[in-house]
Amino acid sequence: MVGGGWAGLAAAVRAVETDADVVLYEAAAQLGGRARGVRIDGLELDNGQHILLGAYTRTLALMRTLGVASDTVLARLPLTLRYPDGRGLGLPPGGPAWLGCARALAGARGWTLTERARLAAAALGWARARFRCDARLTVQALCAGLPAAVRELLIEPLCVAALNTPARQASAAVLLRVLHDALLGGAGSSDLLLPRRPLAELLPLPAARWLAARGATLRLSARVRRIEPQAGRWRVDGEAYDAVVLACAPSQAAPLAAASAPDWAATAGAFAYEPIVTVYLRSPGARLAEPMVALHAGPLAPAQFAFDHGAIGASPGIFAFVVSGARGWVERGLGATAAAVCAQALAAFGPAAWPGGLECVRVLADKRATFRCTPGLVRPAAGIAAGLVAAGDYVAGPYPATLEGAVRSGEAAVRLLAA
Numbered sequence: 277m278v279g280g281g282w283a284g285l286a287a288a289v290r291a292v293e294t295d296a297d298v299v300l301y302e303a304a305a306q307l308g309g310r311a312r313g314v315r316i317d318g319l320e321l322d323n324g325q326h327i328l329l330g331a332y333t334r335t336l337a338l339m340r341t342l343g344v345a346s347d348t349v350l351a352r353l354p355l356t357l358r359y360p361d362g363r364g365l366g367l368p369p370g371g372p373a374w375l376g377c378a379r380a381l382a383g384a385r386g387w388t389l390t391e392r393a394r395l396a397a398a399a400l401g402w403a404r405a406r407f408r409c410d411a412r413l414t415v416q417a418l419c420a421g422l423p424a425a426v427r428e429l430l431i432e433p434l435c436v437a438a439l440n441t442p443a444r445q446a447s448a449a450v451l452l453r454v455l456h457d458a459l460l461g462g463a464g465s466s467d468l469l470l471p472r473r474p475l476a477e478l479l480p481l482p483a484a485r486w487l488a489a490r491g492a493t494l495r496l497s498a499r500v501r502r503i504e505p506q507a508g509r510w511r512v513d514g515e516a517y518d519a520v521v522l523a524c525a526p527s528q529a530a531p532l533a534a535a536s537a538p539d540w541a542a543t544a545g546a547f548a549y550e551p552i553v554t555v556y557l558r559s560p561g562a563r564l565a566e567p568m569v570a571l572h573a574g575p576l577a578p579a580q581f582a583f584d585h586g587a588i589g590a591s592p593g594i595f596a597f598v599v600s601g602a603r604g605w606v607e608r609g610l611g612a613t614a615a616a617v618c619a620q621a622l623a624a625f626g627p628a629a630w631p632g633g634l635e636c637v638r639v640l641a642d643k644r645a646t647f648r649c650t651p652g653l654v655r656p657a658a659g660i661a662a663g664l665v666a667a668g669d670y671v672a673g674p675y676p677a678t679l680e681g682a683v684r685s686g687e688a689a690v691r692l693l694a695a
């Protein structure tokens with residue numbers, strides 16, 4: 277395995293289950309890749325706030341394999357998209373998600389009857405079309421007929437949260453696939469799963485222990501520089517292996533594969549990326565109305581969501597404000613973004629919501645957080661060459677760049693090698 281993110285770890289675990297001798301190379305000093313823990317001021321935080329969904333079935337199955345109790349490390353909440361003023365939707369707990377949606381729509385606060393009726397009609401239309409549409413359509417075009425309030429309060433935040441791409445550029449087909457799996461994937465599939473523990477404890481550390489206990493070799497701080505074929509095998513920096521799973525991000529996989537598979541490398545190297553910024557704020561004694569609150573984002577207000585780590589059952593008094601599709605804010609600078617988020621938090625919730633004041637703990641930005649999920653995007657296939665297979669959230673598949681996409685591709689890579 278080359279890469280110890282969630283894709284590489286999923287591949288390593290499933291490969292060990294097939295009795296393969298696994299050696300995993302990871303360039304960083306820790307496992308986890310773009311979903312890893314970071315220690316800041318004595319706090320165990322993450323490189324960015326992550327949300328999982330009940331529909332992440334393969335990720336949850338992998339956690340079970342590793343002996344991780346998902347009910348302990350994740351807070352499970354019915355899908356809710358409510359603003360500080362109470363407007364928005366909240367699904368009732370339990371039961372099929374589509375029924376919950378119907379009830380949530382009926383009980384949506386602050387929406388007119390026309391807005392609810394037009395959204396219900398659009399949703400029925402998407403369901404009748406089996407949540408499929410023309411691959412060239414953007415989310416903005418798909419939802420052009422919806423009232424402005426529905427687009428601004430529901431579709432746009434949902435789209436940027438799921439695809440990390442603004443609705444005007446995002447692929448409608450991919451968003452519909454996410455909605456399909458969340459709404460029709462069975463009981464609990466639309467639930468939000470919010471990490472109570474640092475991401476490292478959800479998967480990377482348990483996977484490292486599990487792999488080490490079964491004889492796999494983990495090489496940290498080991499950046500692979502060269503992968504080349506030799507007599508039906510693959511040499512990784514001079515060491516020969518029967519097969520290689522290339523589980524780094526596409527910008528790192530492309531140069532490693534370029535000599536053996538130039539066409540594949542050109543496709544992998546052609547992605548455009550979108551940043552995500554997470555601003556961690558501290559306010560002792562403060563509590564939001566919900567663990568996750570939607571926010572009105574705009575030219576002066578960067579964040580689309582705020583997370584109350586105390587309400588989730590993680591660190592009380594710590595709040596993560598998330599700016600997805602953050603290209604413009606990264607260009608303005610992280611200091612300016614942090615200041616704008618503090619002003620947004622004060623304006624959105626009111627100064628009384630922060631009795632202990634507001635302090636910025638840290639601003640974290642990942643400039644290449646995910647690929648930009650645009651209509652008709654061509655993504656490279658898993659198969660690179662005989663015995664050389666790619667895994668990662670970017671590999672061709674129906675999902676946007678997510679933990680679930682990464683885990684599924686890692687598992688698929690092992691199946692492909694076995695076949």
Ligand SMILES: Cc1cc2nc3c(=O)[nH]c(=O)nc-3n(C[C@H](O)[C@H](O)[C@H](O)COP(=O)(O)OP(=O)(O)OC[C@H]3O[C@@H](n4cnc5c(N)ncnc54)[C@H](O)[C@@H]3O)c2cc1C
Pocket residue numbers: 278279280281282283284301302303304307308309310311323324325326327328498499500501523524525528552553554642644645646667668669670677678679680682
């Ligand atoms: C801030 C942020 C917020 C996010 N929020 C969410 C969310 O809420 N929900 C969700 O589902 N997803 C979210 N994502 C996306 C999710 O984190 C990724 O889809 C997922 O982590 C990708 O995993 P991966 O294994 O495919 O790639 P990566 O995590 O990029 O792993 C690749 C690994 O390969 C290593 N590597 C690279 N080159 C080499 C080399 N030459 N030799 C050895 N090792 C190498 C890297 O160091 C890295 O560890 C978010 C991402 C970010 C950055």
